[in-house]
Amino acid sequence: MTSSLPTRPPTGPVAPARRGGARTALTCLGLVALLGLTGCASGGDDAAPAGASGSPAAEGAPARSSAAAAPTVKVTPGTDATAVNPADPVVVRADAGELTRVTLTASSTGKTTGGELSEDKREWRTSEPLEFHETYTVEHTARNGDEERSGRSVFSTVDAAHEADVSLNVQDGQTYGVWQVVEFEFSEPVTDKDAVEKAVTVDGAHEKGQFRWYSDQKLRFRPEKPWTPDSTVKVSANILGTHLGNGMIGNGNKTVSFKTGPEQRAYVDDTTKTLVAYVDGKETGRWPVTLGDPEWPSTTGKKVILEQAASYPFKASSLNLKPGDPHYYPPFDATNVSRLTWSGEFVHQALPSAWPVLGVANVSHGCVGMPPEGASYIYDVFRPGDMVEVVNTNYPQADPADGYGDWNIPFEHYADENWHGNW
Template sequence: MPLSSCPDPGSSAPPALPAPRRLFALGAVTVLLATGCAQASGTPAGEPTAAASAAARAVPSPSRPATPAPAEVTVAPTDAAVEHNPGEPVVVRADGGELTDVVLVPALGGEPVPGELSADGRTWTSTAVLAFDTPYELHWSAASGAGPTTGTSAFTTVLADHEVDARLNVVDGGVYGTGQVLEFTFSEPVANKEQVEEAVTVDGGGDRAGAFRWYSDTVVRYRPAEKWAPRSEITVSLKLLGLDVGHGMVGNHDLRRSFSTGAEHYARVDNETKTLTAWVDGEVARTFPVTLGNPDWPSTTGQKVIMEQAPQYLFQASSLDLQPGDPHWYDTFWASNVSRLTASGEFVHQALPSAMPVLGVANVSHGCVGMPPEGAKFIHDVFRPGDVVEVVGTGYPQADPDDGYGDWNIPIEHYADEEWKGNW
């Protein structure tokens, strides 16, 4: 059979060839099937066979370059956030690109808030405390291989109703006695008391370890284990700005005061001897006769811190809920050289003329320490707020520690325990 002829489709299998030529012919047939006899196999001319198609599919096609993604920018606080803590920074981050511009401004007008861009250009952080109760707008731009992108967001800071401020009972640059107790008063109730205590720093005054005592959810006091060192400097700081005190309330300012102590002053009033003995720097300076509270109005005992002083102070019986006709009623008068010991009305002051004959002999006051003119003047002029006057021997309990500053009557190991009760 000629090699150029194809077998008749309708005939039976071609006759066998001699072995030496069969091998050659099979190779030739294979070539012919792939080139000139495709129609006989049922595949249209000019189209690849299944094997050729599979081989073509096995050859990888050239890869296409990936499309660059735009920078993904995240902002804290999130868009439309409310009650953002002004003490917490605003942070803008770009992933897959770099920030090219960030502007943070009060929505109602004002200067842009300063900020810092990280060295890699991907993070911007505000560096100034924001205003309370203020809406802000944030505008940013970023760039990546996909080109520039921009965005805006807005948020509002903590409302005025959720602000907390604090007061401290010493003035900056003031001079106080060695028994001065520090009292912080907050405008709103404090739930996170431990965090507030951690925000307080006290330096100087002998650097003596101290403790806190909460008298209510809005009042906390601090005192050292021992009285402040005389003639020393004390600095008190409260990092309140941005502090979450609980119930959604946030501190709106920091507080810092520096004050000093003077000489060491201490006075002891002894009911047994009806005398007041005054010490200055550990030495007895003066002793004066006194009158204390009468049996119906006995003087409380214990250590009491001078709260305030005045050369003249108006005394009225109505402040003790007394009415005209009451056996304890007295006419309104101006007391001289007054030093307050309790909030409820115990003072050291110059006795009335009617009490002068019984000084050192009997008790006729309404709980105050009545003194001769020179004695009241000495305490007023030499002693100062923060100095301690201790009363002993009246047989009456101590004043409540929050009726003035009776904190020195509480042992330091019990000071932080608000449930602990002494002799009051």
């Protein structure tokens, strides 16, 4: 060892030998070894030149390598986490080397969830949402050089009691009138309404529109003007993972595309007791009608057809009328029915007993009674989403929530759920 170190001439007299020479020799050996290591590591003035005999760079000297550290892996969410949002990604990240195996398995079904590995193979994250009310196990292996480390963690997602869904009042691929109002019904009360409105989009057939909340579970959207006729409207409620408030989380997205038909509306005037139908601004029919009598007057205002049926059972009990009441009537099946309010206003074919008073007097319980040909026309040509406007009954409007009376609200007040009109 000492022969490989560079030699220097002594700088002073040589000290005489002392007892304990063996210990002195060992100390000198250690000092020589320390000097040799210091010269190699620092590369300072005392280091041997590159390629010199005995230097680390000398030909044939063994290569020096540092051992790779075992990788550390972090899993998000952490082990034993509860109430995890199923829409949040699961992320597995290694601080060195690369991930060689990651599995995410649902305990109840054994189904594995798909994921994607980053280009550097150090990060894996889920590529699809998880299930609600489920326990998941993450197993992973990472390697860095010759070092390998495996791990396992368990977490659970939001339980069924804290998930909420949404339903829409329009169906995919169906055609509606241009006055159709879009309604979203939530299974649980919504307190974070801003978050929900941001998660809802309505595209096509209009320039601008607004939301209106009728309750914590009912949200509607209407355009400023009627939808463009013969167009397509796409409605998306992307609430999966959205916090609705009170610990409730949206459990799925809904997307519906519907079409609009021609612009169709009927104008009912109690003064003349007529119904006039218009299609794309042109009159297409005019018929005498009977409206609600003085004790059961028809509401006024713009009403959107909610649903239609060729035959619909009418029962006086739905109006809390019992046999013996002056306004009681035996049950019957009305023909060619178009519903205007949920509380029971319809356009329908009048009973034969009322035909003589059509255009002359009001004898109904609030409905618009028509001759057979008129009721058949409204049923055959009109559709849900078309408008029926009633005027001059000297009675207030129906509550907008009792049907789709949203068009009675000025657009500038539509978003203000506290604004109240003539109802």
